[in-house]
Each structure stands twice: as C-alpha cells, then as structure tokens.
Amino acid sequence: MKYTFSFLAVIALVLFAWLGSQIPGMQYLFGVAIPYLAIMIFLGGFVYRVVQWAKSPVPFSIPTTCGQGVSLDFIKQDKLDCPTKTSEVVARMFLEIFAFRSLFRNTKSELHEGPKITYESSKWLWLFALIFHYSFLIVVIRHMRLFLNPVPGWLQTLDFLDAGAALQLGAPLLYATDAALVLGIVLLFGRRLINRQVRYISLANDYFPLFLIFGIATTGILMRYFLRTNIDIISIKELLVGLVTFSPVITAKIGSIFFIHLFLVSTLLIYFPFSKLMHLGGVFMSPTRNMANDSRAKRHINPWNDPTIKPHSYAGYEDEFREFMVENGIPVEKELPPQKDE
Amino acid sequence: MYNKGTIIPGLALFVLFVTFPIWFNGLTTAGDLPKPELPPGGEKQCVMPADYMRANHMRLLNEWRDDVLRDGNREILEIDGKTYRKGLQMACMECHSKKEKFCDSCHIYAAVEPYCWDCHLTPTEAASKEAIH
Numbered sequence: 001m002k003y004t005f006s007f008l009a010v011i012a013l014v015l016f017a018w019l020g021s022q023i024p025g026m027q028y029l030f031g032v033a034i035p036y037l038a039i040m041i042f043l044g045g046f047v048y049r050v051v052q053w054a055k056s057p058v059p060f061s062i063p064t065t066c067g068q069g070v071s072l073d074f075i076k077q078d079k080l081d082c083p084t085k086t087s088e089v090v091a092r093m094f095l096e097i098f099a100f101r102s103l104f105r106n107t108k109s110e111l112h113e114g115p116k117i118t119y120e121s122s123k124w125l126w127l128f129a130l131i132f133h134y135s136f137l138i139v140v141i142r143h144m145r146l147f148l149n150p151v152p153g154w155l156q157t158l159d160f161l162d163a164g165a166a167l168q169l170g171a172p173l174l175y176a177t178d179a180a181l182v183l184g185i186v187l188l189f190g191r192r193l194i195n196r197q198v199r200y201i202s203l204a205n206d207y208f209p210l211f212l213i214f215g216i217a218t219t220g221i222l223m224r225y226f227l228r229t230n231i232d233i234i235s236i237k238e239l240l241v242g243l244v245t246f247s248p249v250i251t252a253k254i255g256s257i258f259f260i261h262l263f264l265v266s267t268l269l270i271y272f273p274f275s276k277l278m279h280l281g282g283v284f285m286s287p288t289r290n291m292a293n294d295s296r297a298k299r300h301i302n303p304w305n306d307p308t309i310k311p312h313s314y315a316g317y318e319d320e321f322r323e324f325m326v327e328n329g330i331p332v333e334k335e336l337p338p339q340k341d342e
Numbered sequence: 343m344y345n346k347g348t349i350i351p352g353l354a355l356f357v358l359f360v361t362f363p364i365w366f367n368g369l370t371t372a373g374d375l376p377k378p379e380l381p382p383g384g385e386k387q388c389v390m391p392a393d394y395m396r397a398n399h400m401r402l403l404n405e406w407r408d409d410v411l412r413d414g415n416r417e418i419l420e421i422d423g424k425t426y427r428k429g430l431q432m433a434c435m436e437c438h439s440k441k442e443k444f445c446d447s448c449h450i451y452a453a454v455e456p457y458c459w460d461c462h463l464t465p466t467e468a469a470s471k472e473a474i475h
Binding site for chain 1: 343345346353357361366367368369371375376396397401404452453455456457
C-alpha cells in the first residue's frame with residue numbers, strides 16, 4: 001500500500017534518530033552535522049529548482065482564465081480571474097498565495113440517477129489547507145525564539161497570542177497552533193483516504209510529507225508537554241543559537257525526543273527541494289497564474305523561435321513553388337508569367 | 343534564464359528570510375547565557391532534584407495551584423525532613439527569594455512569560471506594598 005510504505009519510512013527515520021542519538025558522541029552528528037547539511041541542501045536545492053524553472057521557456061501565453069475577459073465597454077471584466085495588467089496579476093497572485101483562492105473554487109461532481117451529473121461546491125480542501133498552512137507558518141515563526149538572542153518583542157507577542165488563543169491551558173502553556181497543525185494534517189490525510197478519487201491518484205510521495213510533518217508535530221508536542229526528561233530549554237537554546245552563530249556546543253544531556261524531532265525536521269528540509277513541497281516556490285513560477293491574459297493586445301513571442309527562421313507568407317510560398325504547383329494542377333492565386341519565346 | 347529581474351531578487355529575499363536568525367544574531371555573537379542565582383540563604387535542598395526541576399518546575403507549580411485553589415488540598419509536604427507549604431511564594435520563594443535574579447534570568451533568555459506574576463508578588467514587591475499600607 002502506498003501509505004504503508006510512507007508510514008514505515010517515517011517510523012524508520014524515528015528509530016534511526018532515537019537509537020543513533022543514544023550512542024555517545026553521536027549527539028553532534030544529529031544535533032550539528034545533519035542540521036547544517038540539511039539547511040545547505042534545502043537552500044541550494046531550492047535555488048537550483050527555481051533557477052531550472054526560470055530557464056524553461058514558456059512557449060505560449062497560458063494564463064488560466066476563470067472569468068470574463070476584457071471585451072466591449074459595457075461588459076464588465078473580471079479583473080482578478082482574467083487579469084490583463086501586471087497590477088491585476090499581482091493581486092491575483094497575492095490572493096492565491098495568502099488565501100488559496102483556486103482551492104476555493106473546487107467542485108465535486110456526482111452522477112445521479114437519470115443519469116444526471118451535478119457539480120457541487122466543495123470547500124473542504126480549501127479549509128483544511130488554510131488551517132494546515134497557517135498553523136505551520138506560525139509554528140515555524142514561533143520557533144525563532146529558540147534561535148534568536150535576545151528575542152524580539154513581536155515574537156513574544158505572537159507567542160502570547162498563540163497560547164492565549166488556547167486559553168492559557170496547562171503548563172507549559174498549550175499553543176493553539178499545535179492543535180491546529182495536527183488537526184490540519186489529520187484532515188488532509190483523512191481526505192486522501194476517504195475521497196475515492198483523491199485516494200486513487202495519491203502516491204507514496206503524497207503521503208510521505210504528511211506522515212513526516214505529522215511526526216514532526218507529534219515529537220514536538222511530546223517534547224513540550226509529555227516527555228520532559230532532560231528537556232532543559234536553556235541547553236537546547238544554547239545549541240540552537242550556537243548553530244546559527246556557527247559555534248554549536250552541546251553542554252548538557254538532551255533527551256532523545258529532541259534529536260528525533262530535529263532529525264525529522266532535517267529530513268523535511270533535505271526532502272523539500274526534490275518533492276511536491278516545492279509548491280512553495282512553484283506557486284510563484286506557474287505560468288497559468290503569473291501571466292496576464294493579454295495575448296490579444298501584446299504578441300507573446302515563443303522563446304524557442306529561431307531568429308534565423310524568417311516568417312514565410314503564403315504569397316512567398318507560392319512564389320517559391322508556383323512552377324511546380326501549376327505543373328501539378330494546384331490552383332494558384334497568381335498565374336505563371338507568360339512564357340517568352342526563345 | 344527568463345524574468346531575471348523578478349526571480350533573482352525573489353530568491354535573494356527567500357535566502358535572507360531563511361537565514362534570518364544568522365544575521366539577526368550578528369553572525370557570531372551568541373549572546374550571554376543565563377546565570378540563575380542560587381538561593382542567597384545557601385540552601386542546597388529543593389522539593390525535587392535540580393534536573394527534574396529544570397525541566398518540570400512549571401508542571402509542579404501547575405499541579406500545586408490546582409491542588410490548592412481548585413481542590414482545597416493544602417497538605418504540607420515533608421521532603422527529607424523539611425516541610426514545604428504548597429505555593430510559589432510559600433515554598434519556592436522562601437529560598438529563591440529574588441525573582442529578578444532567579445526566575446527571570448532563564449525566562450527572558452527562553453522568551454517565556456509565565457502568568458504567575460499576574461497574581462503573585464515577588465518578595466521585594468510584597469515588602470514595598472506592606473510599607474505603603
């Protein structure tokens with residue numbers, strides 16, 4: 001099964017980090033070497049992928065038009081769904097990136113007796129994706145408190161609001177985004193299992209990031225609220241600040257759950273540029289989204305065109321082949337010049 | 343490469359964003375580590391071993407609060423011949439009397455803002471209030 005393989009792969013990663021980090025001296029491998037390697041592969045791979053995309057020519061003007069295009073004066077243009085100006089494209093991209101507008105349009109088709117097909121709005125994917133992506137973003141930003149010294153005030157405000165949104169429950173305080181992130185993953189995963197069509201097209205590389213991020217969230221939550229043995233935030237922050245100031249040290253014994261968490265995050269960073277997770281960069285590079293629908297106003301030149309190949313009109317074509325065309329009885333627009341007697 | 347004018351600045355912005363902690367910290371300055379001051383009275387014994395307290399003091403305080411305020415369980419704890427009343431001011435701050443030098447040192451470093459002090463007073467604050475009234 002496609003999800004069993006992904007699940008077992010994540011379990012294997014957890015076991016590897018758990019057993020590995022118990023070997024004396026290996027804490028530096030899991031705490032320092034692998035994270036450095038991971039961030040370098042992440043940045044290098046990300047830039048490489050985007051540059052590769054940027055090198056690919058866009059032969060045709062292919063924006064997706066989802067609304068009324070520019071037409072006669074009394075017909076209203078749908079500026080967001082059929083943009084013709086750069087400003088409209090920017091507005092469309094902004095809403096796409098921050099509000100996942102294209103998912104909002106998702107419809108579900110069903111075949112009823114008759115036979116009759118119906119299309120019904122289906123906003124679940126949009127809702128789950130919003131919950132997941134925004135909580136993940138806040139979780140990542142919140143983690144900056146462990147990398148920055150001194151911690152800026154806005155980060156503490158974010159922390160306060162996040163714990164406040166969960167009504168300051170427990171100690172350490174429960175974060176609303178912790179719960180929302182896990183909920184988001186479970187919903188997105190459940191959707192892949194329950195929706196037959198989506199399940200049919202889901203591959204191991206769709207399930208793997210879900211399990212991996214689920215693993216990251218679970219180990220993080222376990223570390224914060226449950227498995228607190230040897231989880232001294234001060235020595236952890238000392239290591240993490242050390243990492244970003246290029247002088248990492250591990251001064252105290254840190255619990256295995258931390259190394260598992262860090263190893264899974266490193267795996268995610270390494271996996272990122274080579275996977276579907278590159279939609280982070282890809283959304284900016286989609287010609288169907290980032291082009292203006294102005295092909296009737298401006299000519300889109302295919303970059304593949306060889307500049308040495310000149311346009312060849314029909315008149316020119318006929319000039320070249322008139323003799324042979326007449327010979328074969330093909331009608332021509334201009335007859336052969338009258339033959340001169342020699 | 344096409345659209346260099348937007349893609350290169352975009353990528354540069356992305357790299358700056360990801361490496362934010364590096365340049366925020368000023369490349370090589372890790373800053374000072376917190377040095378919590380040990381009890382001025384020289385006490386060596388706590389309700390639990392230091393390792394446990396370092397990782398779990400917040401949970402212990404939370405349990406005490408629930409015991410005392412919600413269940414009315416004000417049982418006096420006896421640990422290694424020493425008695426402790428359940429409470430931040432009644433137990434912890436008897437020895438760790440300087441919040442600013444003990445609690446705050448790590449909390450500021452880790453950017454933790456516990457809401458203990460929404461209700462509790464530090465011994466210094468308590469003394470100044472008594473002087474006023």
